[in-house]
Amino acid sequence: MSTLSASARWTFRLHRWALIVWAALVVVGIGLLLWLAGPLTDEAARAWRLYDTCRTASCDADDSAFMRYLHVSNLLSQILLGLPFLVAGWAGASLTGRDMESGTASLAWTQAATPARWLASRLAAAGAPVAVGAACLVALHRYAWSVADGRVGVADRWWQLQAFYGNGPVIVTLCLAALATGVLTGLVVRRVLPALGISLVLTALLFTAAHWLMPHLWTPVTEISRFQDGYRGLYTGVELSHGLVTRTGAHLPTPECHAHTMDVCRRIYEQHGGTGFYVTFHPASHYWPLQLTTTALLLLVTALLTAASFVVLRRRTG
DSSP: OOHHHHHHHHHHHHTHHHHHHHHHHHHHHHHHHHHIIIIIHHHHHHHHHHHHHHTTSSOOOOOHHHHHHHHHHHHHHHHHHHHHHHHHHHIIIIIIIHHHHHTHHHHHHHTTOOHHHHHHHHHHHHHHHHHHHHHHHHHHHHHHHHHHTTTOTTSOOTTSHHHHHHTSTHHHHHHHHHHHHHHHHHHHHOOHHHHHHHHHHHHHHHHHHHHHHGGGSSOOEEEEEOGGGOOSSTTSSEEEEEEEEETTSOEEOOOOOOOSSHHHHHHHHHHTTEEEEEEEEEOGGGHHHHHHHHHHHHHHHHHHHHHHHHHHHHHHHO
16 A cells, blocks of 8 residues: 555544535535425425516415525525635644644654655545535536526526526635645644634635636626616626716716606716716626636636645755
């Protein structure tokens, strides 16, 4: 048996409870998502059809079914978005931080495993289940969302935060980047509680940066319309900006107008040189380009963080 495989087995034994908890979380999540995609969505769809009918007819509709769908869907989506923080906190506090603080790592390095093999075994033993588990949950979340899309009126639209991230590979690569962030933080800080807090903060910053950069990684679409046609493309995709188009073709923010008729507002807009509206946004056809370009960027960040971990470890061990 190679030194790396022996070290990986030891890592699994040392962190088996964390891996068991992760596996249990994934299994429970799979079960809940299958329930959401099946009976819960069917029940909510029937209730929504009745509710939609009763908005134009004189009848009473029970909204408890699709509100229950909404609560369960939101809870599962929020748990999915919280996975990178769970992974980062565990990686920083337990996977490397605890061993560095207690001296267990130094003891392991005097035995069969070299520092590089020790770190590689931890990354491999943690990275595989994290990637597989997160990918399974994302795939089922997308399936559950697609089953309800167009059938349940309270379901998230594709561009809304929970559906956008919960339905694509970005959340999986965020988990891997969070793992690398936690590992590096534990090696640098070498104390459990500070490593835990710093890993969570860095993961939040990484998530925020990815969210901010994503709309700019692919060329958006700009739709222009006349005043009487209103905004075209507004609230139908990932919006970057909207406002007035002037006679010179410039794009300006829409002036405030609290009038009750569009005619009054249009005169105000025309006084500012406006000739129509514009909306710059990403339509549904841009979903996968946005997801894949951001995924590639996060994989690059993960690789850099992993390389930095090996550099830090080599410098600390000589």
